[in-house]
Amino acid sequence: MRPAGVLRLALLALTAAFLLFPALFAPMLRPLAPPNMPVIYDRASLSSLALSHLALVAAAIIPSALLASALAILVTRPAGAEFLPLSRALVGFGQTFPPVAVLALAVPVVGFGTWPTLIALFLYGLLPIFENALAGLTGVSGAVRLAADGMGMTPGQKLRRVELPLALPLMIEGVRISAVIAVSTAAIGSTVAARSLGEVIIAGLNANNLSFVVQGGLLTAALALIVYEALGMVAEAARNRLGLPAEPASRPAG
Amino acid sequence: MIEFQSVSKLYDGLAAVDDVSLTLERGTLTAVVGTSGSGKSTLLRMVNRLVEPTSGRVLIDGADTASVPPAQLRRRIGYVIQDTGLFPHWSAARNIATVPELLGWPKAQIRARVRELMEVLQLDPDAIGPRRPHELSGGQAQRVGVARALAARPALLLMDEPFGALDPVIRGQAQADLRRVQRQLGTTVILVTHDMAEAIRLGDRIAVMREGRIEQFAAPAEIIAAPATPFVADLLGEGDRAFRLMSLRPAREIAEPGAAEGPMLPAGSSLAEALAEMIWTGRDRLPIAGPDGRAVGVVRRDAVIRAGRPEAGPE
Numbered sequence: 001m002r003p004a005g006v007l008r009l010a011l012l013a014l015t016a017a018f019l020l021f022p023a024l025f026a027p028m029l030r031p032l033a034p035p036n037m038p039v040i041y042d043r044a045s046l047s048s049l050a051l052s053h054l055a056l057v058a059a060a061i062i063p064s065a066l067l068a069s070a071l072a073i074l075v076t077r078p079a080g081a082e083f084l085p086l087s088r089a090l091v092g093f094g095q096t097f098p099p100v101a102v103l104a105l106a107v108p109v110v111g112f113g114t115w116p117t118l119i120a121l122f123l124y125g126l127l128p129i130f131e132n133a134l135a136g137l138t139g140v141s142g143a144v145r146l147a148a149d150g151m152g153m154t155p156g157q158k159l160r161r162v163e164l165p166l167a168l169p170l171m172i173e174g175v176r177i178s179a180v181i182a183v184s185t186a187a188i189g190s191t192v193a194a195r196s197l198g199e200v201i202i203a204g205l206n207a208n209n210l211s212f213v214v215q216g217g218l219l220t221a222a223l224a225l226i227v228y229e230a231l232g233m234v235a236e237a238a239r240n241r242l243g244l245p246a247e248p249a250s251r252p253a254g
Numbered sequence: 255m256i257e258f259q260s261v262s263k264l265y266d267g268l269a270a271v272d273d274v275s276l277t278l279e280r281g282t283l284t285a286v287v288g289t290s291g292s293g294k295s296t297l298l299r300m301v302n303r304l305v306e307p308t309s310g311r312v313l314i315d316g317a318d319t320a321s322v323p324p325a326q327l328r329r330r331i332g333y334v335i336q337d338t339g340l341f342p343h344w345s346a347a348r349n350i351a352t353v354p355e356l357l358g359w360p361k362a363q364i365r366a367r368v369r370e371l372m373e374v375l376q377l378d379p380d381a382i383g384p385r386r387p388h389e390l391s392g393g394q395a396q397r398v399g400v401a402r403a404l405a406a407r408p409a410l411l412l413m414d415e416p417f418g419a420l421d422p423v424i425r426g427q428a429q430a431d432l433r434r435v436q437r438q439l440g441t442t443v444i445l446v447t448h449d450m451a452e453a454i455r456l457g458d459r460i461a462v463m464r465e466g467r468i469e470q471f472a473a474p475a476e477i478i479a480a481p482a483t484p485f486v487a488d489l490l491g492e493g494d495r496a497f498r499l500m501s502l503r504p505a506r507e508i509a510e511p512g513a514a515e516g517p518m519l520p521a522g523s524s525l526a527e528a529l530a531e532m533i534w535t536g537r538d539r540l541p542i543a544g545p546d547g548r549a550v551g552v553v554r555r556d557a558v559i560r561a562g563r564p565e566a567g568p569e
Contacts, residue, residue, distance in 0.1 A: 147339030149304055150412075151352045151402070152329035165343050242343040243386040 008229050015222040019047040022215070033211035041200045041212050050219060053196040056114065056189065057182045057227070060121030065175050068126045072133035073159065091130045094123035099185045103192050117189030117196075124185060125178035132174025136167025169239045176231035183224040187216070197223070255280050256301065256410065256442065261310035262466075263296050270296045272466035273310070278459075280315075280409075283436055283443040285457030287450055287489065293466040294446045298412050301444065302331045314410065329353050332403030332411035332441070336418045338395045340387035346398045347372075347383035353406040371401040374435060393424040400432070404439070411436075413445040417452065429456055450489050454478070454498055462486050475502055500525035500562040505542055508561050509551035514539035519553065521545050529558050 018025055022040040033039045040046075071087045074080040099120040106116035140163050148158040190198030197220045204212025256278040263271040271293040278284045288294040299305040300312055303324040312319045319327055340349050347368050354364045372379040375397040387395055396416065403411055416432075417425045433456060436443050447453055453460045454474045462469040462477070462485070470482035478499045481487040490498065505519060505528040516535060519528055519542040528540060532555050544550035 141337075141339075143335055143337035143339035144341060146304070146335055147333070147341070150302060150328055150333035150335065150339075152325045152327070152356055154325045157356065162341055162343075243345075 011222065011225060011229075015219070015226060018215070018219065018222075019050050022046050025215075029211040029215060032214055033209055037207065037209050037211075039211050041203060041215065043203065044195075044199070046197075046200070046215070046219065049195065049197050049199060050223060053183070053186055053198075053220070053223060054227075056117060056186050056194060056196055057121065057179060060118045060186075061125050061175065061179050061182050064122045064125035064178060065129050065171075068129035068174070069133045069171060072130050072137055073164075076134065076137040076163075077155070087130065091126040095127035097123065099124055099188060100191075103188065107192050112193040114189075114194050116192045117186060117194035120189070121182045121185060125182055128177040128181070129171070129174040132177070133167060133171045136170030137163055139170070140166050165242060169235050169242070172231060172235040172238055176228060176235060179231060180224050180228045183227050184220060187220045255313075255315055256444070257311075257313040257316075258297070258300075259311045259313065261297070261300060261307045261312060263293070263300065263305060264308045269293075269466045271300070271307075274466070274468055275310075276461060276468060276471060278442065278444065280442050281440045282458040283433075283445060283456055284459050284461060285453035286444060286446045286461045286463060287448065287453040288463035289448060289489075291465075292463040294463045295414050296466075297463065298414055298444055298446050301410070301412055302328045302333060304328075325356075329356055329406060330408055330410075332406075332408040334399050334403045334411070334413040334416045336415040338387070338399040338419075340390075340395055340398060340402070342387050345384050345386060346377070346390060346394075347379070349387070349398055350401045350405050352402055357406055359406075367405060368401075371404060374438075375401050375431065377401070392420055393428065396420060396424075396428055397431070400435075404435070404441075407439075409442060411441050411443045413443060415446055415448070417447075425452075432456065450491070451498070454502065462489060475499065478502070496562045497526050500529065500558070501527075503561060505553050505558070506544075506550075508557045509542050509553055510557070512539075512552040513549065514541045514552045516540065518543045518549055521547070525558050525561055528553050529555070529562075532558070 026039045029039050041049075068091065071083075071091070075084040075087050102120035102123060103116045106119050110116060110119070144162060144166075145158070148162045153161065186194070186196045187198030187201060190196050190202050197216050200212050200216030200219070204210065204214075204216060256276075258274050258276040261271060261274045262269055274297060286294045286297060296305055300307050301314075301319065303319055306320075340346075341352070344352075350368045350371055351364045354367060359367070368383070369379045372383060377383075377394060377397055382390070382394060382398075387398070390398060396419070400416070403413075413432075417428050420428055429452065432443075432445075435441075445453075445456060454477075457474055459471065459473055460477050461471045462482075464483075464485050470477060470486050472482075477486065478490060478495055481490055501524045503525045505523045505525050506521070508525070514537070516537055519531060519540045521543045523531075523542070528542075531540060532538065538555045540553045541549045542551055542553050
């Protein structure tokens with residue numbers, strides 16, 4: 001197995017071990033906890049927090065991906081081209097707003113809990129997915145598009161058979177970027193009572209327990225890395241399925 | 255039969271194609287020649303409605319193309335473009351199967367048709383079929399592009415600079431293949447090119463375009479012998495006219511009975527080739543071979559030169 005594969009597997013195993021048997025790691029974290037305080041977060045199991053953390057990310061990024069992709073498809077159609085500046089502005093606006101500000105603004109409207117975080121992650125995820133889908137769709141060469149029209153594909157057939165398959169690897173890359181950002185941002189959601197690993201960090205800060213802060217922080221970082229690697233593998237698989245060279249290779253001579 | 259009836263295409267008030275009327279006979283190969291920006295590609299794309307005429311009509315066998323939905327029309331018309339436009343995520347075989355798939359042919363029939371076409375175009379179905387376009391050479395990709403255009407047996411084939419990206423050796427082969435396949439299938443072909451030599455070599459008739467208008471529409475020999483405008487003459491290259499004309503006529507036409515020394519001229523040689531051979535080997539008389547490879551007569555230098563004058567041309 002290649003070194004990268006070994007590292008991935010080691011990361012996954014270590015993270016799983018920490019989530020399932022945190023007590024094993026207690027001796028290492030003990031020096032960070034104040035005397036007579038718990039070393040491992042004990043108000044909820046770390047594994048259930050990690051799962052709800054991931055569920056939060058998925059629940060925000062999947063609709064974000066659907067909307068951003070739909071927008072990218074719309075603005076690359078002849079009839080929708082005039083909506084490109086508007087769509088750019090819209091998803092750009094979502095990105096400019098700091099998630100913390102979205103949380104603060106959303107709480108008075110939808111209350112504490114999961115919703116403010118979902119909204120923040122959803123908005124924050126739009127831009128990378130939209131821009132990547134746009135790059136993927138507009139990256140289909142003019143000759144290929146002309147050929148698709150010239151062969152007698154309807155606009156829908158051209159989209160499904162040619163444009164989307166060719167844009168797919170870049171679209172997945174966009175989802176990958178958004179998902180990784182969302183994993184780290186979701187931790188902040190715990191300030192408004194979303195269930196995530198952020199809860200552990202916040203409890204640690206409140207109780208002056210550095211051990212909590214470190215385990216919450218490390219686990220969040222590990223989740224982000226795992227999501228990054230996993231979606232990277234999905235993108236790679238999509239590229240392979242297309243049979244495209246990893247780098248655009250020049251045509252062999254003759 | 256393709257008829258352009260007073261066809262114009264305006265872009266921002268400027269005419270890319272300006273009131274063109276042309277009638278192309280069924281089963282012929284018409285070469286449309288012009289410099290870039292002459293409107294030749296636009297004219298071609300109005301046949302399969304990739305470009306809609308601003309005014310005028312295009313008729314195929316008497317039926318107005320505007321009355322057929324574009325996708326349906328295009329599936330009946332073969333289309334080959336310069337950069338091949340092969341779908342990079344599909345194998346060569348799947349690319350060739352594009353239009354039959356759109357038409358909903360049964361799978362077995364598509365497979366058989368793809369094999370048949372690959373053999374006609376001298377592509378090994380088992381070796382080349384599964385390859386992706388980026389794994390093909392330029393010549394192979396070009397032939398796959400032609401096979402894709404011919405897959406659903408169109409009676410009409412549109413070619414937009416189909417050989418532009420090929421090197422000269424492969425281009426010559428591809429041109430010969432096109433001529434052979436076109437004769438074999440009786441397809442009507444419209445070929446757009448900026449290369450007058452290609453037009454002369456391939457065209458039954460040549461339409462010369464400039465600034466959206468047809469400057470001359472005639473058989474190659476007539477274009478060479480009597481260019482209608484200075485632009486047509488320019489495109490021909492004045493200095494080469496005699497050789498271009500001589501390259502069109504077979505040397506057999508002027509063969510006389512008799513015998514001569516030295517290596518024989520092959521059966522299909524043109525006047526230009528006969529003259530070149532005389533200059534190269536310093537001979538005045540060449541024996542010429544018949545289709546069976548045996549000498550059938552003699553070609554004399556003064557006869558060759560006389561036949562190269564326009565008034566002695568075939569038309």
